[in-house]
Amino acid sequence: MCRTLAAFPTTCLERAKEFKTRLGIFLHKSELGFDSGSIGKFEWGSKHSKESRSFSEDVLGWRESFDLLLSSKNGVAAFHAFLKTEFSEENLEFWLACEEFKKIRSATKLASKAHRIFDEFICSEAPKEVNIDHETRELTRTNLQAATASCFDVAQGKTRTLMEKDSYPRFLKSPAYQDLAAQALASSTSASSSSPAEPSHT
Structure with missing residues (x-):
């Protein structure tokens, strides 16, 4: 994502808003029955954002390995929401x-x-x-x-x-995660292409 809120171009802000909305849909659709009390909620932004991976990188990282999914608070929340749809x-x-x-x-x-x-x-x-x-x-x-x-x-x-071996591959193939990953990829690509160039120091 863009480096600072003040530097956000309008399109970046709009994309962030859309992305956050999709996260809400992912977690709170009635058929997911997500229990936010026991696992936690998706975190949008962080006071330590400079030190942590961006949210889009986090989402895309979940498909790299099961360890990365389990090490992410947001990943655990999303995986839990998915497992509730499978009653597991x-x-x-x-x-x-x-x-x-x-x-x-x-x-x-x-x-x-x-x-x-x-x-x-x-x-x-x-x-x-x-x-x-x-x-x-x-x-x-x-x-x-x-x-x-x-x-x-x-x-x-x-x-x-x-x-x-069983639930994780299905989670990655689920429409909810596929849609989320597509948004994360688009957001990551947009952020990198719209970031202002560093001023040269001569």
Whole structure:
């Protein structure tokens, strides 16, 4: 995008406005049923924008690798919205819960949180039961007897692999992402072609 708001040409501002509108549509269409409370919202702009990749670069980066998608707050939000259309959002929610779980430093909190995650995502008939094999489920149950930050690692890894091999390719092919990526590409191309030339210093 353009470097500073003051330097935005009218076309760049219009494109930014259109892009933001499309993001809203992507997240808030009723059929997506996006839960902004649990995952977060798309962030348009940032007070650290000079240090971070532009939004269009962020969107285009999601198709480069699953790691880049998961490392982007906006990418996670978009992927979650997509998974809700396939009724498989529990996989991502479990993965995110595990990431937060690893940050806990208190042994007491670690144990109680581990049981909550297990009851919500792992045990049979859990409200958000993830698709893992019986062996992994029992291994995780055993790990809970002496909960550590790594007790969900195997289950989390298998869930991540399932998303990467199955849901992620469909997300990239979805009309919502294809449209978003096209806008990002157009925005990125427009910004680079309309950026004012640097003054020469003689």
